[in-house]
Amino acid sequence: MKRNATAVWNGTGKEGNGNLTTQSTTLNKTQYSYKSRFEEGVGTNPEELIAAAHAGCYTMKLSFVLGSKNFIPEQIETKCDITLDNGVITKSELYVTGKVTGISAEDFKKAAEEAHEGCLVGKALNCEKTLVSVTLGYDFN
Numbered sequence: 001m002k003r004n005a006t007a008v009w010n011g012t013g014k015e016g017n018g019n020l021t022t023q024s025t026t027l028n029k030t031q032y033s034y035k036s037r038f039e040e041g042v043g044t045n046p047e048e049l050i051a052a053a054h055a056g057c058y059t060m061k062l063s064f065v066l067g068s069k070n071f072i073p074e075q076i077e078t079k080c081d082i083t084l085d086n087g088v089i090t091k092s093e094l095y096v097t098g099k100v101t102g103i104s105a106e107d108f109k110k111a112a113e114e115a116h117e118g119c120l121v122g123k124a125l126n127c128e129k130t131l132v133s134v135t136l137g138y139d140f141n
Contacts, residue, residue, distance in 0.1 A: 020044065047082045047089065050125070054092050055080035057121035065115045066100060069107070074099040083127075091128045097135040108136040 005027070009018035019029040027044070035041025059078040066073050076098045083091035096112055103111075112134040116122065122129050 017043075020049075047084050050089070051080040051082045051092070054082075054119070054121045054125065055094065058094055058096070058115060058119045061119045062096065062098070062112060062115035065111045065118070066103070066108075069103075069111060071100050071103045071107075071111075074101065076100075089125070089127050091130065092122065092125055093130045093132045095133045096131070099137060103136065105136045109134045 003023055005020060005022045007018055007020050008029075010016050014034045017031060017033040019031050020027050021029055031043035032045055033041055033043055036043035037045035037047070055078040058080070059076050062076055062078075063073055076096065078097075079095040081091070081093045081095075082089060083093070094116065098108060098112075100108060112131060116129070116131045
């Protein structure tokens, strides 16, 4: 299996701008720029996309881990913080909350840790990866 995305950039690094398009077209000429990456400009940025990829991969992996233990999650929500420090991605921190009927907080935490170790995107990242918090029984409504 292969997946792809395309980046187009016009101009200099600081004054230029670009767009990103993914194979699925979920991102379709989505803008990015110096301002959206290093300031508060409109558009996405690579670090935000890495955070989405890590959170998405981890959350799906946790669902698989729970299913292998005969637990069906009602909902899992994962936030990922990516830290960019002096031009280097140094950390990816995950915060997971789940609503899973019949599981103990201890077993949920064990499943969360197993998913953390098995997450394919996490394995691909060359930085510190931390499962910061695991919370069970969150009311998502």
